[in-house]
Amino acid sequence: MESIDNLPALVRNKFDAARASGALTFYQTQVSILQYNDTPFQILYSPALADKPKPNKPRNPNEKSFDPFADPPADLFVTGLSTHILVLNKFPVNPYHFILATKEFKEQTHMLEEDDIEAAYACVKAYHMAGEELFGFFNSGEHSGASQAHRHIQFLPVESMRNGINVEQRWSVLADKLAEKPSMYIGIGFNDDFLTVIAMPFTYFWSAVSEDLTAQQRHSIYITLHKKAVQAMDGPTPAAGNGRSSPISYNLAITNQCMVICPRTSEGLVIKSSKGESIGPVALNGTLLAGTLLVKSEAEWDALQKDESKLEDILSSIGIRSIKKNTRI
Numbered sequence: 001m002e003s004i005d006n007l008p009a010l011v012r013n014k015f016d017a018a019r020a021s022g023a024l025t026f027y028q029t030q031v032s033i034l035q036y037n038d039t040p041f042q043i044l045y046s047p048a049l050a051d052k053p054k055p056n057k058p059r060n061p062n063e064k065s066f067d068p069f070a071d072p073p074a075d076l077f078v079t080g081l082s083t084h085i086l087v088l089n090k091f092p093v094n095p096y097h098f099i100l101a102t103k104e105f106k107e108q109t110h111m112l113e114e115d116d117i118e119a120a121y122a123c124v125k126a127y128h129m130a131g132e133e134l135f136g137f138f139n140s141g142e143h144s145g146a147s148q149a150h151r152h153i154q155f156l157p158v159e160s161m162r163n164g165i166n167v168e169q170r171w172s173v174l175a176d177k178l179a180e181k182p183s184m185y186i187g188i189g190f191n192d193d194f195l196t197v198i199a200m201p202f203t204y205f206w207s208a209v210s211e212d213l214t215a216q217q218r219h220s221i222y223i224t225l226h227k228k229a230v231q232a233m234d235g236p237t238p239a240a241g242n243g244r245s246s247p248i249s250y251n252l253a254i255t256n257q258c259m260v261i262c263p264r265t266s267e268g269l270v271i272k273s274s275k276g277e278s279i280g281p282v283a284l285n286g287t288l289l290a291g292t293l294l295v296k297s298e299a300e301w302d303a304l305q306k307d308e309s310k311l312e313d314i315l316s317s318i319g320i321r322s323i324k325k326n327t328r329i
Contacts (some may be wrong), residue, residue, distance in 0.1 A: 001118055001215060002081050007126035008157065011088075011096050014078050018088055023075030027052075027093045029294075031164035033171055034304060034311050037199065040171045041311060042161070042292040043304055046093050050296040053091075069101035069150045084119045093294065095160040100136075101152040108151050109140055109245050112252075117222055118215035120153050120254050125211070128256045133158040135173050137286025141249025143264040143318075145285025153254070154286070161290065174291030179206040179258035201312055202319035203232055204289075206260040221259055222252070229263040232320055253289035260289050262319055269317040271310050273303055282314050 004010075018024045030045040069087065078086040078098055089097040100119055120136050127134040138153045139146035158173055165171055178200070205228045207221045226246065230236070235247040249264040268283035279299040287294070293314070295301050304310050 001125065002122045004079065004081070004086075004122055004126040006130075007079075007086075007123060008096075008130045008132050010078055011086075011098050011157075014076075015088055015096050015098075018075045021075060023073065024088055024090050024092065025052075026095070027091065029093050029164065030301070032305060033165065033169045034308050036201075036308075036311050036315060039174065039177065039200075040169070040291060041174075042165070042171060042290075043301070043311075044093060044292060044294045045298075045301040046294065046296060047298065049091070049093065049294070065149065067105065067150050068148065069099070069152060070105070081119055081122070083115045086123070089154070094156050095163065096157050097154065097160075099152050099154050101150060106151040106243075107245070108146050108149055110151070111226065111244050111246055112138065112151075112153075112219075112222060114215050114219040116151070116153065117219045121209075121215075121218060123155055124254060124256050127157065133173075133256060135161065135175070135290050136254035137289060138252040138254070139285045140246055140252075141264065143249035143267050144251055145267055145283060156287070156290070161292065171291065173255060175206075175253035175255055175260040175289045176257050177291075178204060178260055178289075179208060201316040201321060202262060203321075204260055204262045204319075205229055205232075206258055208258050209256075218259075222261075225252075225259060225261040226250070229261050233263050233265075251286035251289055253286060262289060264319055266318050269314045271300065271303055271313065273299065274306065279303060284314070284318055288315075288318070 019026050027046045027049045032043045033040045034043055068090070069085070072085065072087045076088040076090060078088060084100050084102055087099050087101060089099055100123060102116070124134045124136060134155050135158055136153050136155045162171065205225045207225060209218060209221065229250050230248055233248045251262045251264060253260040268281045270278050270280040271282060273279055279297065282293065282295055282300055284293060295304065
């Protein structure tokens with residue numbers, strides 16, 4: 001595994017300089033905590049994000065779309081690895097949001113390769129060794145919340161995700177809760193089968209990871225999780241080898257403790273006001289597995305504050321509704 005010295009400091013220094021120079025636009029948010037089955041979810045409200053600049057669409061079918069990772073500006077470039085680069089998110093709602101992208105163009109909808117997982121865990125390890133934790137997420141497929149075709153994994157320092165949350169408000173990364181020991185969260189077990197006790201209204205699959213695993217072993221865990229997600233969707237068995245497309249949409253969460261995968265069937269839900277009027281839609285990406293949702297309109301924000309059952313409606317809409325056995329590998 002490659003070593004990235006002083007990565008938290010590199011990201012912070014680059015972010016602060018880029019924000020000061022105007023190279024990135026940081027969107028302020030309001031934060032509230034809603035509960036689902038006594039599990040806290042952050043709801044972030046950023047009305048200014050609705051006015052975020054959108055890339056120009058190609059004028060003709062032969063023209064390539066803008067690729068923000070092909071030649072990133074120096075103000076956003078953090079550092080380079082042998083096969084990947086680290087760049088800042090140009091339009092973050094969380095401080096110090098950075099992105100791991102392949103140096104050469106590779107498809108976001110293709111399966112992650114061993115060097116992708118290895119580079120991702122090099123970032124996670126760099127933060128962990130500095131006494132901090134990192135949440136990584138990968139969006140793949142039309143229902144996942146993915147917005148760029150160039151393969152990339154996004155990272156949020158966990159401490160920065162707590163911005164705006166009062167000390168007494170209980171919130172931690174959802175993925176790590178989903179992957180806690182069976183005696184704590186999975187509880188009912190026989191042989192290797194576990195039923196979720198504190199259940200999410202969507203199916204997910206998880207595995208613990210440890211620092212002594214090799215890159216090949218970590219990648220094998222990802223492949224196994226993905227296979228289980230495909231099976232849950234009744235999809236075709238993925239072909240072996242690099243450069244192959246995933247037959248499903250999914251989100252992958254990466255932390256120092258675990259990997260979690262959530263097969264996706266929808267990007268989100270159009271919620272309704274108390275008067276029955278349609279508002280939204282509320283769209284979710286991989287930060288779902290951190291326990292975070294982002295809304296861009298006051299109507300969405302107010303509707304969720306007034307009726308927490310709408311949180312369950314949204315969570316129920318994005319994946320496989322039924323909870324199944326064997327979510328742990």
